[in-house]
Amino acid sequence: MGRTPCCDRAAVKRGPWSPEEDEALRSYVQRHGSGGNWIAMPKKAGLKRCGKSCRLRWLNYLRPDIRHGGFTDQEDAVIISLYTQLGSKWSLIASQMEGRTDNDVKNYWNTKLKKRLLAAAATDAAAAAAVSIPRRSRPPPAVAVPRPPPTTATLTTSLFPALAIPTVKTETYTCDDFLAPTPAPAPAGDPFAAADGSATSASAASSASNWSSADTVAAGEAEASFFLLDFCAAGSHDLGAAAGQLQQQLPGGYYYHALDPSLSLV
């Protein structure tokens, strides 16, 4: 037995909204709210629309606080970061971005960001092949550091200081945190897979990360890891400086990190 339809499809209008319908919906919601009942609302507002359609139109288009298009680089970074940590939880991601809807973020990811990541991953792979660097084959760092036990601490970063993201990391980072995980085979159909068939950091960004640090997502895969490894090996524990240098050395990449300079490597 199928699910009861939310409305009579034959009796409701579908497709693009007219300016008159928009105005009717806007004025009704602004005067009365949705009344906690989107199903009953269209009739009260004089609209021949399904309640779900009204709700979607209001949330995604008519709400006064919505911004459309023109995503900034900072917003790109936030989306990539949150996508890596949360996966396709578009509503959750959008809730951390002022004036953005889940639909907007989802569309932006699917039409632009994902392609940008794909292109960057391809460039990355070509560059790595050109210099014949054995990826993830370096010896372990000389610095032996104890890893703090995982917690559910709130992660505070410079880009979204008040964002409470469940994370398995404490706020103390170790050099180990900047190592890419053991290369896993890419899932079937992974567009970001490396030439050898292993998953890349972009794979992770596209399907929820398995990186050990929530803040080094998609960090240019091994290049970023190696850089931070060297940084640690050189004896520096200044995470803020590491982030800055990494950004300079791998410009225009798809990596993202919002390392809080107040944090430090141990």
Added chain:
DNA sequence: AATGGATCCAACCGCAGTTGC
């Protein structure tokens, strides 16, 4: 100017979770 492919994004669909009876 015509056309066909690519891109964008609003809107729809169906499922899962929540709520109230």
Added chain:
DNA sequence: GGCAACTGCGGTTGGATCCAT
């Protein structure tokens, strides 16, 4: 506890627009 109604969400679709040829 069971059921139906409702809400919220993520995936997908299709029409409009853009752009290259």
